[in-house]
Amino acid sequence: MSYVNNIKMFVRVFELGSMSAAARDQRTSPAVASARIAELEKHLGIRLFNRTTRRLQPTENGRLFYDGARRVLEAIDDAEAAVMVSTQMLKGTIFIAAPLGVGRRFVAPHVPSFKDEYPQIDIRLRLSDRNIDVVTEGLDMAFHLGALEDSTLKMRLVADCPRILCAAPAYVARRGDPMTGEALVKDRHDCLNLRFPGAPEFQWTLRTSEGPRRFEVTGPYETDDGDVLTGWALDGRGIVMKPIFEVADHLRSGDLVPVCRDTSPLPVQLTCLTQHRRLRDPKIRAFTDFIIARCRVDLARATEGLPAFA
Numbered sequence: 001m002s003y004v005n006n007i008k009m010f011v012r013v014f015e016l017g018s019m020s021a022a023a024r025d026q027r028t029s030p031a032v033a034s035a036r037i038a039e040l041e042k043h044l045g046i047r048l049f050n051r052t053t054r055r056l057q058p059t060e061n062g063r064l065f066y067d068g069a070r071r072v073l074e075a076i077d078d079a080e081a082a083v084m085v086s087t088q089m090l091k092g093t094i095f096i097a098a099p100l101g102v103g104r105r106f107v108a109p110h111v112p113s114f115k116d117e118y119p120q121i122d123i124r125l126r127l128s129d130r131n132i133d134v135v136t137e138g139l140d141m142a143f144h145l146g147a148l149e150d151s152t153l154k155m156r157l158v159a160d161c162p163r164i165l166c167a168a169p170a171y172v173a174r175r176g177d178p179m180t181g182e183a184l185v186k187d188r189h190d191c192l193n194l195r196f197p198g199a200p201e202f203q204w205t206l207r208t209s210e211g212p213r214r215f216e217v218t219g220p221y222e223t224d225d226g227d228v229l230t231g232w233a234l235d236g237r238g239i240v241m242k243p244i245f246e247v248a249d250h251l252r253s254g255d256l257v258p259v260c261r262d263t264s265p266l267p268v269q270l271t272c273l274t275q276h277r278r279l280r281d282p283k284i285r286a287f288t289d290f291i292i293a294r295c296r297v298d299l300a301r302a303t304e305g306l307p308a309f310a
Helices: 003-016 019-025 030-044 060-087 100-117 169-175 181-186 226-234 244-253 276-280 282-302
Strands: 049-051 056-058 092-098 121-127 141-145 154-161 163-167 191-194 204-206 213-215 239-243 268-274
Touching (some): 003 019, 003 060, 019 030, 056 060, 092 282, 100 121, 100 141, 100 226, 121 282, 141 282, 181 204, 181 213, 191 226, 226 244, 244 282, 268 282
Parallel strands (some): 092 141
Antiparallel strands (some): 049 056, 141 268, 163 239, 204 213
């Protein structure tokens, strides 16, 4: 087995704390992952991990080796990037994550065109509305829609995306049109929430005459899939907060109508997150520039002709 591949596997096992998770990350089997770690330990003459029934714990030697191993892999990445730049032959694989709505509308449609332009680059795209950890999941980049917590990642702004509170006409006819955040809470409107396991109580931040204010909204429906929320709203099940681009067609058709117009939501940022060291990779820069330029055009077209709801 390649010594470099053994080092790569060690680094991912160290970072993920699991042989099976590292095997999935490296697109191989747990048996192969275990064999690579065993071969590396034999070569070094030391134990890198203490095995327990639940988790692998790195030994002190394993912690020391990790720092050097990371530097080795980064040096290889830098050397490969330098060759790519000098020869103008970009190749390799890019691992990307994006929210469902963003990925389906603005990323996935342009991947074939990028592949046509750079035939030696392969794309691995994951779509999910759950929170993504770029580092531990071994991603090169991730598109993020929403507020970003403190992060060591490099953030590049794609666009500020206006949001809207909307519902089906049937819901408004049955429950009324709340004009403010206060009415949402006081009248206990059914609010459709995007929520993940372990998330705190849900709040919507809305504009008020005193400035942005958080409202603790409630409702009988929650999910971690934004498109499911839109479906429930279309079915008249409640009020949903959405980036306008995700519901633009439904607003044009009248299947959804704006509510809570006096206290509209704050816009949300669509950003591209990248590990700092990955920015040196020319294929990452090429994909980022390619997709962001097209995202901006598509976002403008998606909301073209709609009135200003905010």
